[in-house]
Amino acid sequence: MNERIVPRHVACVMDGNGRWAALRSLPRTAGHRAAEAAVIDVIEAAHAAGVEWLSLYAFSTENWRRPPAEVAFLMRLVRRAIRKHALSLHARGIRCRFLGVTDPRIPPPLARDIADLMMLTRDNRRMTLTVAFDHGGRRDIVEAARSLVRDRVPAEEITEETFARHLPHPDTPEVDLVIRTSGEQRISNFMLWHVAYAEWVFPLVLWPDFRAGHFRECLDLYRRRERRFGDVRVPTTTGDAS
Amino acid sequence: MTSETTTAPASLDTADLYGPDSMLRRLCHEARWGLAVARATVLEAAHPQIGAALIANSTFVAHPWRRLRNTVLSAQRLVDPDERVRRREAARLNRLHARMAGTDAEGRPYTALDPGARAWVVATLFESTVTMYRLGGRSLDGASLDRLYAEFRAFLAQMEGGEGELPPTLREFWRYYDLMVEERLENTEAAALILHRLFAEVPAPPVLRDRPAVWAAGRALAAPLATAVTVGSLPAPLRERLGLAEIPGARTLTHAAYLSTGLASRLLPDAWTRLETVMAMFDPTFTPRPGTDPFAGLRRGTAKAGALLRLLTPDRETAAEAPPSAMRFFAEVLDQTGNGSLDWPDLAAMAREIATRLDLDERGEDRLFTAFADWWRELQAALDTDHDGRISGHEYAAAAATMTSPALVRVAEVLFDATDTDDDQAIDAEEHRTLFRVAFEHDPGDTGTPDRLTRAAFVREFLNFMAGRHHSEGYDRLFAQA
Numbered sequence: 001m002n003e004r005i006v007p008r009h010v011a012c013v014m015d016g017n018g019r020w021a022a023l024r025s026l027p028r029t030a031g032h033r034a035a036e037a038a039v040i041d042v043i044e045a046a047h048a049a050g051v052e053w054l055s056l057y058a059f060s061t062e063n064w065r066r067p068p069a070e071v072a073f074l075m076r077l078v079r080r081a082i083r084k085h086a087l088s089l090h091a092r093g094i095r096c097r098f099l100g101v102t103d104p105r106i107p108p109p110l111a112r113d114i115a116d117l118m119m120l121t122r123d124n125r126r127m128t129l130t131v132a133f134d135h136g137g138r139r140d141i142v143e144a145a146r147s148l149v150r151d152r153v154p155a156e157e158i159t160e161e162t163f164a165r166h167l168p169h170p171d172t173p174e175v176d177l178v179i180r181t182s183g184e185q186r187i188s189n190f191m192l193w194h195v196a197y198a199e200w201v202f203p204l205v206l207w208p209d210f211r212a213g214h215f216r217e218c219l220d221l222y223r224r225r226e227r228r229f230g231d232v233r234v235p236t237t238t239g240d241a242s
Numbered sequence: 243m244t245s246e247t248t249t250a251p252a253s254l255d256t257a258d259l260y261g262p263d264s265m266l267r268r269l270c271h272e273a274r275w276g277l278a279v280a281r282a283t284v285l286e287a288a289h290p291q292i293g294a295a296l297i298a299n300s301t302f303v304a305h306p307w308r309r310l311r312n313t314v315l316s317a318q319r320l321v322d323p324d325e326r327v328r329r330r331e332a333a334r335l336n337r338l339h340a341r342m343a344g345t346d347a348e349g350r351p352y353t354a355l356d357p358g359a360r361a362w363v364v365a366t367l368f369e370s371t372v373t374m375y376r377l378g379g380r381s382l383d384g385a386s387l388d389r390l391y392a393e394f395r396a397f398l399a400q401m402e403g404g405e406g407e408l409p410p411t412l413r414e415f416w417r418y419y420d421l422m423v424e425e426r427l428e429n430t431e432a433a434a435l436i437l438h439r440l441f442a443e444v445p446a447p448p449v450l451r452d453r454p455a456v457w458a459a460g461r462a463l464a465a466p467l468a469t470a471v472t473v474g475s476l477p478a479p480l481r482e483r484l485g486l487a488e489i490p491g492a493r494t495l496t497h498a499a500y501l502s503t504g505l506a507s508r509l510l511p512d513a514w515t516r517l518e519t520v521m522a523m524f525d526p527t528f529t530p531r532p533g534t535d536p537f538a539g540l541r542r543g544t545a546k547a548g549a550l551l552r553l554l555t556p557d558r559e560t561a562a563e564a565p566p567s568a569m570r571f572f573a574e575v576l577d578q579t580g581n582g583s584l585d586w587p588d589l590a591a592m593a594r595e596i597a598t599r600l601d602l603d604e605r606g607e608d609r610l611f612t613a614f615a616d617w618w619r620e621l622q623a624a625l626d627t628d629h630d631g632r633i634s635g636h637e638y639a640a641a642a643a644t645m646t647s648p649a650l651v652r653v654a655e656v657l658f659d660a661t662d663t664d665d666d667q668a669i670d671a672e673e674h675r676t677l678f679r680v681a682f683e684h685d686p687g688d689t690g691t692p693d694r695l696t697r698a699a700f701v702r703e704f705l706n707f708m709a710g711r712h713h714s715e716g717y718d719r720l721f722a723q724a
Contacts, residue, residue, distance in 0.1 A: 082553070086550070087550070087554065109557065113552075116549035116553050117553065119546060120549040120550050123542075123546075
């Protein structure tokens with residue numbers, strides 16, 4: 001049975017664009033541009049493998065510290081990618097969501113395209129793609145705490161479950177597998193609440209070179225780990241660990 | 243065929259002025275009635291008093307879609323089965339019209355409360371509806387005509403509080419109508435503006451607001467057709483007075499347009515030809531009546547279609563990503579009449595729009611108008627350096643960002659009070675959502691938990707927006723929508 005286990009929720013920390021470009025003596029922006037193909041490949045592979053939830057870490061709250069020209073480039077790139085792929089994402093039954101997206105520095109046209117993409121795909125259920133954009137895991141936790149205080153929830157009623165209901169997109173299940181490319185082994189403030197019980201894999205390949213084959217290898221790795229640890233995992237996640 | 247879904251509950255039957263099978267109520271929900279309303283607007287505008295009021299007070303050239311929506315919503319409320327809804331709307335319209343008075347370019351006084359002028363507005367709607375049926379290939383029989391006329395008279399009487407100035411019988415009505423067309427109507431500035439400019443320059447509906455090129459291409463094709471169809475259906479004496487030559491083929495075109503809309507409303511499913519459906523297509527955030535939306539599924543569908551259309555339409559990247567400058571803010575938000583400067587009609591239009599959207603009661607409306615009037619005096623004192631009664635974009639941009647305005651604080655407070663329904667001195671998630679959905683036509687929806695705003699925080703946000711200091715999607719939609 002375990003052979004068929006597919007993680008319900010896979011998250012990717014898309015790392016290595018800058019190094020990919022540096023290795024080729026190209027500007028960092030070239031790395032970001034090359035990343036688009038990997039994103040599309042991974043979405044397709046996840047979709048085909050039957051992953052129900054895919055989350056991609058596109059831009060952190062800390063990324064605003066990058067040079068303004070690079071930030072502006074990234075904003076344009078994301079906007080272009082949204083407009084280019086909106087229809088095919090919708091056609092595949094993928095619901096698109098964005099996690100974060102609160103900073104006023106996000107250009108209004110991009111914010112509108114993001115809202116349009118979410119509106120267009122909101123009723124799709126085949127797979128949910130969450131793009132963490134202007135995201136910070138700690139910030140989400142702080143916001144959830146604020147929300148609890150505002151709702152005047154008594155201290156004794158605050159449990160992990162009630163807390164989770166105050167996080168953005170509260171229906172998001174816990175992450176089963178995180179893939180961080182380029183060999184870096186850090187969490188980098190990514191979906192902190194949701195990755196508590198996640199399995200992590202750290203393929204050495206840089207994100208612009210990451211393809212469907214790499215993604216499937218990661219799923220295989222996850223499966224093998226499930227064989228070894230499945231029965232001792234805390235069964236709070238998705239019920240797929242039997 | 244189930245077009246009538248709004249029958250009154252039994253207890254209110256006696257209060258239903260129009261009866262459960264009201265023709266007028268059905269019309270208010272039919273998309274093709276838009277043709278009749280557009281035609282009636284030209285006839286209205288040719289009336290000297292109405293023409294003057296339109297030119298001085300209305301923002302219909304700069305914001306025709308908003309005016310169309312407000313007209314439709316108002317008409318729907320005026321024929322609502324619930325007497326309280328009708329009364330409230332009539333009172334609101336009367337208050338609104340009471341604020342529209344002055345003198346025209348030739349020094350003649352006008353007021354939007356003039357009973358003769360108001361009778362003419364209803365007369366043009368009635369006659370245009372009859373024309374719509376006739377050109378649509380199904381003339382009304384005698385009994386239906388009588389019935390429809392009686393309903394229109396009741397419509398007017400409701401606003402006037404008395405009988406209104408429409409003749410008591412249909413036979414007398416036609417004499418009155420012919421006389422008005424022959425002797426009273428003029429080649430007014432407003433009529434010319436509608437015929438020669440409005441159709442050709444009508445701004446994009448909200449769904450295409452950010453795609454001017456797409457809209458311009460469609461409009462170049464549709465505008466001459468719309469003009470020809472409207473002109474072709476006008477009474478001949480008026481056409482001559484307006485200096486409009488007979489356009490070859492216009493009669494056929496007019497006939498064809500009305501006939502096809504008539505056929506469409508008979509053959510297509512009811513939901514497709516309802517006015518709400520068509521308006522929702524143009525304006526994804528259009529809400530017929532807050533809380534009672536029988537078209538939720540359909541609206542969701544059209545909202546999605548709008549989103550897809552925007553995503554698929556090419557867009558200039560660099561220009562679109564520039565933050566809104568003070569001048570852009572001035573042109574899109576403040577200059578409601580689109581005449582290039584800020585004056586009282588601009589601010590009055592803003593106050594009207596807010597009062598309508600939030601459905602303020604009389605006290606709230608008065609507070610809002612007083613606050614806006616005070617703001618206008620403040621602006622004039624501080625910014626109108628050449629004392630010409632207007633403020634240019636440059637005058638505003640140069641000084642507004644540093645201005646502190648007690649009157650504008652009061653405007654914000656009215657908005658806040660209208661929103662803070664549970665009176666806890668803060669706008670919570672639900673109230674915030676309602677404010678945005680109803681007033682600003684923006685559903686915060688899935689994009690995150692809305693902030694809880696205290697009175698002070700709300701006032702601060704509003705002041706920042708009005709000074710052009712920061713961009714706010716909600717307010718932009720309220721004021722800038724065409």
